[in-house]
Amino acid sequence: KMSVPDYMQCAEDHQTLLVVVQPIGIVPEESFFRIYKRISAVSQVSVRDSQRVLYIRYRHHYPPENNEWGDFQTHRKVVGLITITDCSSAKDWPQTFEKFHLQKEMYGSTLYDSRLFVFGLQGEIAEQPRTDVAFYPSYDECESVEKRIEDFIESLFIVLESKRLDRATDKSGDKIPLLCVPFEKKDFVGLDTDSRHYKKRCQGRMRKHVGDLCLQAGMLQDSLVHYHMAVELLRSVNDFLWLGAALEGLCSASVIYHYPGGTGGKVGSRRAQGGSLSAEAGNRHRPGRDRILIFFLPSAHFLSCFVLGALTSNGINADTSAEIGRAKNCLSPEDIIDKYKEAISYYGKYKNAGVIELEACVKAVRVLAIQKRSMEASEFLQNAVYINLRQLSEEEKIQRYSILSELYERIGFHRKSAFFKRIAAMQCAAPSIPEPGWRACYKLLLETLPGYSLSLDPKDFSKGTHRGWAAVQMRLLHELVYASRRMGNPALCVRHLSFLLQTMLDFLSDQEKKDVTQSLESYTAKCPGTMEFITLPDGLKLPPVPFTKLPIVRSVKLLNLPTSLRPHKMKSLLGQNVSTKSPFIYSPIIAHSRGEERSKKIDFQWVQGDVCEVQLMVYNPMPFELRVENMGLLTTGVEFESLPAALSLPAESGLYPVTLVGVPQTTGQITVNGYHTSVFGVFSDCLLDNLPGVKTNGCTVEVIPALPRLQISTSLPRSAHTLQPSSGDEISTNVSVQLYNGETQQLIIKLENIGTEPLEKLEVTAKTVNTKEKLYGDFLSWKLEDTLSQFPLKPGKIATFTVNIKVKLDFSCQENLLQDLSDDGISVSGLPLSSPFRQVVKPRVETKPINPQESSKVGDFSHVKTLEAILNFKYSGGPGHVEGYYRNLSLGLHVEVEPSVFFTRVSTLPATSTRQCHLLLDVFNSTEHELTISARNNEDLILHAGECQR
């Protein structure tokens, strides 16, 4: 029973002669295969003096039990043996030669001829010319190997021809031996050898055999004729196994005729290469000392002369004459498949012919693949899958699944191919194998990727909808992870797991998300994930997998500096800039340049050395808290010191703002092109270009040279009031002060240079805002010269600046005061209180004590008036000043002004004249201070705190 199938077989192999090349003794593997390669290059030899071509199939390993099927299909028969041996001393020679003979016996019954190549032996023995032995001083000095092989093949041909003619001529003779396959032998014991049936069977089988020999000898048409005859004979005696073989022979010959390019795929190219090589080798080696060998041709050569002579004189054997049209003998492409089917069905009747059936299936599939009949091919393959050979070894299983995969690939069934390759991969690491081949498993798994529409580049999954069948893709990725872990390659393991998490996130269940991240974290604890390409031994590069979905970033916004730090351009310079750009105020052409939104420049600037901010809106798609560490910006253009942040996002958070900061170290254009993170121990660089659906307001901003930074502190308390300035400027600091009307207070402002550049210039302006009040006199006044004398202010130094605040406000005509007056119940007829007459800031100096209840009433702050002003500090210095930039710092001043006096009572006293009267006012000093009231034509009145006078 033949047990070892050759899955690589194809129909053309039927025309080849099988030559086994083996080492004997100890031959370095590398040297052996170097010679083997050279030998197997001679796979196609044109026989001298004839049009025929001989094809050779070389094997370095061939199970002898397969050889026993050589009569059934002659291409299975080992007809040539080449042994390679390493022999350095003449002493070892007899032993070596003995081994050669032993080796010959192994295939003895079928060998036509054999050769021994001895390497390393020099001297007397090597000088003896022999036909069956060639001596070479070393593996590097053996130019004539190819020539020797050609001669060897020629000798094989001569034997083949003689056998062919021998078998072909004794037709219908009385003593045709019955050819049989190994398992038949016992069945035929005691069979009637004289019966017609038996004879026909012998004839048919022999016919088939001759067909095989013709095919091998390069006589395709003859072989077709023989096969046809064999089919007829064998069909009549229901000799199914051999009928199958005859049909298959017919198919093989027809395939060779129809598809000269070959059906084996790789074989075709090898053949072409071999041909050219042998020709070249021939050209190279024919002249020279190798010629000597020709004088000592083997005895077979004499025979060949005879045979060839016989051939040319007698013509082709009578049976195979041109009586049957040649084209008719050859099967049509459709018939080939039908006959294959028939043959396979006959093989299927014999359990022991499993290998033959399987190989026939494989051969038929190759033919169908060439014919592009995938559906039928898949049926053959389906059949092949179910052929049960015996208990296969693990290695054989792998081989079987691999070849099924290859064949499915060939017919374009990529998924099926991937399926079988994956099974082969799993088989490599089956638990029953003592040393699981995780490397082989991994390699095979990688090969299945295309079949599952998977690539290992995360970019392929970043755009559009998911491609492929996620459930099976995930499974494969898990297997890759596992295999790489078992291979002891944690980096690879992390890479695959990262890829799984990144690309399959949408398909993972919550539990799976947890499991995957947990194992990822445990792997990264030993080997953190990086952004480096991982190069596999076979050259495949695994691109890095940035976690662009952990967290998902929805928008990226570059933020302007805080108002107080924003740089401004000197007006004059700005004007020039604009005018040089374009002569037009508006041009539609500008609109066209808006295409590149990402690269669009933003209309504010960042300053060298100052902390700049970028705001990201992110969210966490995971069902658990996501810790993002070391999150920072990726920039180009300007040297940028990123200050990474760590954040923790709650489970399935909504949009969450994250501010990333950094300090530009040089000046020029800076482009924020991404961010980096470290999540679950995997470092990711996420480039915005690769992120779909991220909104930005532009990513390029200009960084201007460094400017000093000014910090203001004042003698006054900070204010809760924030001023809303009209100009859009923001106030950095607000201070407030409470003053009584008429009071003057000094505001001492400390100017501290907290930057790194010297403060060289300072301009101060003030602006009163929001005031409907009538203001008397200078509200704010200062002397800048005192401060400027301390300039330039070195970093860290403090200068002081004094501002005088003086408030003089009109407090008349206040509603509640009026109320008080009317409550008083005193008629002031003819003198409406609202008359302008009363609206005097400094009222007349008549005082009157007031009762305490009323004083508490008026003590209310409802009379308080506010004054607001902004002090603007324009300052500059350092390189930024040279470039014409300055900074603006505003100090908001909130002054609450309380009236210092109240008129608590108004009454009139008749005066001496009826046209006049005395107006009596009760004046109350609501301050804690002594105050002086002065009125026209009257002397000053001094009021002490809380005093009330008339």
Place this chain on the structure above:
Amino acid sequence: WPVLISVICSPPQNYPLYIRSIPTENELKFHYTVHTSLDVVDEKISAMGKALVDQRELYLGLLYPTEDYKVYGYVTNSKVKFVMVVDSSNTALRDNEIRSMFRKLHNSYTDIMCNPFYNPGDRIHSRAFDSMVNSMMMQVC
């Protein structure tokens, strides 16, 4: 009797829009079966490509038999595929029954597509479709 019904998105995505199997354990095995069957579907479609597209039969017939299952296929004009896996030993199911089941499936799928809130390519979450598939599975089992 185990049975599986699936709807698969048109190329190039080719992912399942809907997949239901009885029993539910070992579903991955069914996934592989259906996934590999797409090779046959592709092949059958490309073979039919030569014929008139409009007149072609949507029912693809038996895609391939395995030891335990028979895999049937059906493809709409928009290349959405329906694949059904049934037990090989379930002899009650003839070609005609399978064909009519696919028709029902197609009609139900068309209803889903008519839903203005359904985006083509989204996984199918429809109670009507579920109940239709349920009744179909009851019939087969």
